[in-house]
Amino acid sequence: MVSDMKKLLLFGNNSEKSALMKILHKQGCVEVSLAKKLDNTSYVLDENKINEYTRKLTQIEYIFDFLAEAAKVVKDNAKDKNFEYKPVKTSGLLIPKRSLTFDEFAASQEVEFDVFETIRQLEEISEKIINLRSENAKYQSIQNQLAPYKAVTAKFSAFKSTKHVSIVLGTINVAKLPLVSKLEEKGAYVEVFKDEQNVNIAVLSHKENEQEITEILSEMDFASCSLNYDDVAIDMINDAARHTKENEGTIIDLYFEAIKYESVLLDAQRLHDFYALEIRKVECEGLTLSTQSSYFLEGWVPAKMADELNKVLEESPLALSFVIRDPIEGESVPTYCENNEIVSPYESVTNMFSSPAYKEIDPNPFVAFFFFMFYGMMLSDAGYGLILTILTGIVLLITKPKKGQSNLIKIVFMGGISTIIWGFLFGSYFGLNAKDLGIWYWFNPIDSPMNMLYLSLAMGIFQMLFGTMIKAYAEFKAKNILAGIAAFCWLFLVLGLGLFAGPKFLKNIEIPSFVSTIGMVILFIGLALLMLGGTIGKKGAGKVTGALASLYDIINFFSDLMSYTRIFGLGLATAVIGMVFNQIGSSISGLLGGGFAGAIVILIIALIGHTFNIAINALGAYVHNSRLQFVEFFGKFYTGGGSLFRPLGSEMKYYYINNEKTQEVK
Numbered sequence: 001m002v003s004d005m006k007k008l009l010l011f012g013n014n015s016e017k018s019a020l021m022k023i024l025h026k027q028g029c030v031e032v033s034l035a036k037k038l039d040n041t042s043y044v045l046d047e048n049k050i051n052e053y054t055r056k057l058t059q060i061e062y063i064f065d066f067l068a069e070a071a072k073v074v075k076d077n078a079k080d081k082n083f084e085y086k087p088v089k090t091s092g093l094l095i096p097k098r099s100l101t102f103d104e105f106a107a108s109q110e111v112e113f114d115v116f117e118t119i120r121q122l123e124e125i126s127e128k129i130i131n132l133r134s135e136n137a138k139y140q141s142i143q144n145q146l147a148p149y150k151a152v153t154a155k156f157s158a159f160k161s162t163k164h165v166s167i168v169l170g171t172i173n174v175a176k177l178p179l180v181s182k183l184e185e186k187g188a189y190v191e192v193f194k195d196e197q198n199v200n201i202a203v204l205s206h207k208e209n210e211q212e213i214t215e216i217l218s219e220m221d222f223a224s225c226s227l228n229y230d231d232v233a234i235d236m237i238n239d240a241a242r243h244t245k246e247n248e249g250t251i252i253d254l255y256f257e258a259i260k261y262e263s264v265l266l267d268a269q270r271l272h273d274f275y276a277l278e279i280r281k282v283e284c285e286g287l288t289l290s291t292q293s294s295y296f297l298e299g300w301v302p303a304k305m306a307d308e309l310n311k312v313l314e315e316s317p318l319a320l321s322f323v324i325r326d327p328i329e330g331e332s333v334p335t336y337c338e339n340n341e342i343v344s345p346y347e348s349v350t351n352m353f354s355s356p357a358y359k360e361i362d363p364n365p366f367v368a369f370f371f372f373m374f375y376g377m378m379l380s381d382a383g384y385g386l387i388l389t390i391l392t393g394i395v396l397l398i399t400k401p402k403k404g405q406s407n408l409i410k411i412v413f414m415g416g417i418s419t420i421i422w423g424f425l426f427g428s429y430f431g432l433n434a435k436d437l438g439i440w441y442w443f444n445p446i447d448s449p450m451n452m453l454y455l456s457l458a459m460g461i462f463q464m465l466f467g468t469m470i471k472a473y474a475e476f477k478a479k480n481i482l483a484g485i486a487a488f489c490w491l492f493l494v495l496g497l498g499l500f501a502g503p504k505f506l507k508n509i510e511i512p513s514f515v516s517t518i519g520m521v522i523l524f525i526g527l528a529l530l531m532l533g534g535t536i537g538k539k540g541a542g543k544v545t546g547a548l549a550s551l552y553d554i555i556n557f558f559s560d561l562m563s564y565t566r567i568f569g570l571g572l573a574t575a576v577i578g579m580v581f582n583q584i585g586s587s588i589s590g591l592l593g594g595g596f597a598g599a600i601v602i603l604i605i606a607l608i609g610h611t612f613n614i615a616i617n618a619l620g621a622y623v624h625n626s627r628l629q630f631v632e633f634f635g636k637f638y639t640g641g642g643s644l645f646r647p648l649g650s651e652m653k654y655y656y657i658n659n660e661k662t663q664e665v666k
Contacts, residue, residue, distance in 0.1 A: 002362045003338040004303035005645070007331070010296070010313070010322035017288065017295050020318045021281040021648065026102050027312060028649045028657065029305040031334055032284035035298045045286030053275045053282070056116075060272045063119050066126050067262055073255040081256065088262045090269060091654070096399040099658035100270070108274035111267040118264040125258045132247045132254075139240040139247075146240075149225060149233040151193035152200050157230045159202060166210045168217070169202045169225045176220040186212050200225075269654035280651045294320070300645065302336045333358035335642035343368045344403055345410035353630045354640030361474055363638050367629050370463050371411070374628060376418025377456070378570040378621035380445065381578060383430035384614045385419025388412055402656065412618065426452075426571075430610055431578025445572050446579065453568045460564025460632070464557070465491055467636030474637060486533030489526045490557065496523030530554070560632045566624045574617045581609025 008030060012020055024030045035043075071087055078085045089095050148171050149156075159169040177199060180190050188205035201222075205213045229236060289296040301309050306324050313319045327333045335355050337347055339362070346368040356362055379385060392413035399406060427434025427441025434441035445452040468490045475484035499519025534550025535543040585605035589598030634640070649657060 001338055001365075002356050002358065002360060003336045005327060005333050005336065005358065006301050006303050006306040006324045007327055008297070008299040008301055008309070008322065008324050010299075011320045012295055012297070012318055013320065014290055014293055014295050016318045017285055018281070020297075020316075021284060022106070023312065023316060023318060024284075024299070025277065025281065025649045026657075027305075027309055029309060029647050030299045030301050031645055031647050032287050032297060032299045033332075033334075034287045035289045035296050038289055038296065041289035041291055041296065043286055043288070044290045046282050049282045050279055053279045057272060057275050057279070059116070059119055059123075060268050060275070062126075063122050063268060064265070064272075066122060067258065067265060070255040070258040071262070073252060074259045077252055077256075081252075083256065085259070088265050090265045096401060097405060098266075098655050100655050102657050105270070105274065105655065105657055108270050112271060115264055115267050115271050118261050119268075122258055122261055122264075125254050129251050129254050132251050136244050136247050139244045142240045143237050143244075145227070146233045146237050148198045149193070149200055149227070150237055151195040151198065152202075152233050153193065154202075155230055155232055156225070156227045159225070161207075164207055166205050166207050166213070167202065168222075169200065170217075171198055171200050171223045171225070172217075173221040174199045179216060179220045182216050182219075183213060186216070188213055273652040273655050276651050276653065277649065280648065284648060300334050302338070302645070304338070327358075332643065334645040335360075336645035337362055337364060339364055341403065342414070345407040345414075346371055348407040349411070349626055349629060350640075351644065352626065353634060353638075355642040355644045357639060357642040360639060360642065361470060361637070363470075363634065366466065366470070367633075370633065371625050371629060372414055372418045373459065374567055374625045375411075375415035375621050376420070376422035377459070377567050378574070378624065379415070379419040379614075379617055380422055380426050380571040380574050381428040381430065382420050382423025383428075383432075384574070384578075384610070384617075385416045385421075385423050387614060388416030388419065388618060390416075392416060411622070415618070415621065426575070428575050428578070430606070431575070431580075431582045431613075433579075444575075445568075446575050449568075449572060452571055453565065456564050456567035456571070457561060459567065460561050460628075461494060463564075463628075463633055464560060464636055465494060467633050467638075471637035483533065483536050486529050486536065489529035489533060492522050492526030492529060493554070493557075494526075496520065496526050527551075560635065563628065563632050566628070570617060570620055570624060574613060577613045577617075578610060581605060581613065584609070 010020075024032070071085075074083070074085050077083075091097075149169075152169065156169070159167050161167050177192070180192065180201065183190050183203060183205075186205065186209050188203050188209065190204075191202040193200040193202070201220075203213060203217070285295075287298075301324065310324055313322050335358050337344075337356065339347065343365050347364050349371060350356070350364055350367055376385065379388075392409050393416075395409050396406065396413060401409070423429065425442040427439065427444045429437065429439075433444055433446075435444065435447075443451045468487050472484045472487035475481075475487055496519045500516050500523055501519070530550050530553065531547035534546040534548070536546075538546040585602035588605065589602050592598045592601060
């Protein structure tokens, strides 16, 4: 549910503003907002502090990137260097986010000297690597420049014209090589230097024939060489290659030297969070209004935390005066969703679309239910669900993530449970049919694809109608009675259509004729309500056009309904792909005559095939499931556009403050 919020208004002394920010950070429940402008006050932002902290953050982040680069190089070369590399475990799938007490975090600057001394040493190593790479870029440029002339056996400086003799060196089009004879006919001496890629020629001629020689060279697509090195091309190329190789070896050695400082990462991450939060504190101070001696602060706090905050501020001498009140109409209130451990992971799905507006109905409990249901239908194999549940369960068991962390892992874990349930109902176990295994099942999507299609559409109708009921509830709550009544149109339309058309499709069941008549009546009531909804907010002729235009929504409704066939498609695809891999394994095993070799083949193909099937369809189930929530479900009732509640302290990336641990220490 969307939690009620309270507004904090506080006056204090300017000299104690930073200390008050520390209290708000420690409480972790206040989002400082821009104070409304008052006469004789101003906003004061300490840009020098922000610049200082930002510079330090930039240095720390650069070293993160540099050490990550070093770790990759060391891993690639550890075997050649006979080096046993054990990376520092800072973060990862199985590594939980580290916690600190508030006092430990506040004392983060104690490690600043050591961290920045290490950063200085790493920057020196990084600068050496940059210089060596710059040298290598020059060597590479030289090699590229000389590559066309590596067949030339004389020094470049030897090709100089004299007073009476013209000497030129360059490359020509290999197809024009026969034109060399024309040069010789003009009395020129031609030396050809040729390798597998290039043809170079050196031409010596009398100055008096220079014009004619130039014309013939032009016919040969001659490109003159402007190089004047006092050395042979191949020697220079080999020398550049040797220097490049030596530099590459030195660069690798420097990375091995850098990785010895990797232990700084934990303290550096702690310091990173500290400065990120210090920047936010300074920015929050800039949101307050100041006079020469005092300041005025505004902020938001969840209602359930307001009493605790009130107690802390009353006991603190830092707040000269404060009040915590209800929001006033027109104020922009941030959104804080308060849900249980099952629903809260799905907030990340909703927030990808947009967070709820304050006082809007929280869609997360409904998203949790439908996302859970659809995920299992799309993956549809009990074996796959078991694998996902076990793997993600192990991750959650090891990391023990706090609320709001590892949401994707939690969603996939619950999706695995849903997949086990639906896989059991569909009778699918790693692509094997429950019928062949002698296990009960409801129906198999491969054997009964139409049943799967009908089930998918039925779930779609249920979700869409559920969305319209939420819309009706919201309208009634907002005292928009007509709009609330009109929202029932889709319930009447679907029910009426079902009663009217049902007897025509269910020919094997004897249904009284009056059922169709009742269906027709309900259908017309639904159309009337739909048109009524189109008139709301319109005036004059606009009511007529609005009513008629609303009929077009019927097409949109059934278009949205067709989107739920993606449940059918993904569920069927998962089952078919799994079955195909099993058949491929069995076929190859049969060709090998079965036995131990055949069993090994089946096992290998099953591991590869089913791993691929789980990975691609688990991802597909998440993506397509999200799309159904965003478009087909949210389109019926959800507006969004809220601003997520971000209390002071939520900026931390690598650590979190364990308030319980802090209380224990005290």
